[in-house]
Amino acid sequence: MVYLDNAATVPLLPCVRQAMHEAEEKFFANASALHTPGHLAMNKVEECRAVLAELVGAEPSEIIFTSGATESNNTIIRTFEGHQIDCSPMEHHSLLEAARIYKGRELPKLYSYMLYNNETGEKLKLPVTDGNSFLHSDLTQTLGKVAVNVKDLGLDYATFSAHKIGGPIGVGALYVRDGAPFKFLLVGGNQEHKRRGGTYNTVGIAGFLAALEYARDNKTWDIYNKTVRKIRDTLAKRILVGIPGSSLNTDTRRGKSLPNILNVSFEAAEGESIQLYLDAEGIVVSTGSACAAGDIKPSHVLMAKTGDAEIAHSSIRFSFGLDNTMADVERVMEVLPGIIDRLQKISTIKRSKDE
């Protein structure tokens, strides 16, 4: 299998799997308990908190563990319930939907702008805040791919997720700047200094810790920037040269996008069909087509960017991880041109060049 859907989920790193097995045996106790097994479990939680804080330039007291990016995003929106909320149109549904439901007219205002988008990899310009506004950034795709510092970025809040860096699904974190307003989402427990109720997911957090240590020790952002970027750029060039009617939705220039995401549209060919023909060949990608998500509308990100539903329906996202090699590009180019050619030839839409 050629796995090119790393922006959706990165396969568990071997060191993460090992750390989680170890945690299941050694750190099974309730981390809030005062006895020794509980204390040992809590040590693991605090170790993870410290490593994440160090990696993103925060204080450990500014990190809250959550069940993932969706909870982190919802928590911040609920903190600003009834307040003005300005989200970039590129935000994840977990922000856009929550903001639509809970926003109001009061000040201070919340800005929510992700640093890098999950569909196109595009880098967004973060707004500048004043005394009457606060800034949240969803760093789910950024963590491990590009070195970041929440203080340098001027953030009041940031969202992180474990499964985008080879950790387990179901663990995430929230950075809340010391002194920034905060309202808890889950009540009924004293965990996280009453900022997030619920028994600690120690095994998951131990997995998150292993993934964070892997990122820190290997400086994964350097590998993404050098090695993964080359693979991504090679595929981009090969597609543009080898596949008529293809156009990039990712600006691959340095500093403009994440180094591991490539979003491409194929004129007159529909995304879900491309995705499933690739799947039948053992190549795993995702699409911004409406059909694939069981939705009636295509990708809101590509619609915001291009305003063209056909481009959105015809889009494929290739997202690379640390395991991908140039051989994966070769494999894609063995089958993709034929798939697109056939779909274009049976399509009701004529390619503009053919008209």
Added chain:
Amino acid sequence: MSNLEGQDWIYSEKVKDHFLNPRNFLMGDESKFKYDAVGQVGNPICGDQMRMYIKVGHDKDGREIIKDVRWKTYGCASAIASTSALSELCKGRTLDDALNIGAKDIDDYLGNLPKHKFHCSVLGHDALKEAISNYRQKTK
């Protein structure tokens, strides 16, 4: 209901077969198929568009039948599979009979499409109706 347990593909085996090996599609230039009428349904903006091309002949009783059929589709896997299935379903039928083919017939033939796909990707029968109507207009 189809048994989804252990299935590694989101559609039924029959859908998969018609998607991976579609029948009666028209590759490239339309002039490659000598058709009598054509009908179209859907919209690329919505993600699905189908076109049915029919060639009309007569059966031994002199009734008009769909002697041959081709199609083109822009759309998802179930759109391609359902148009392919329709082309098999309508071939050889009288025009009156073919007009009765509905979405449910296509769904039954394919062994049930996912519910959320049904309304958007099973549209081909409307293109077929339009093709038959266009044929009758032309030969009136």
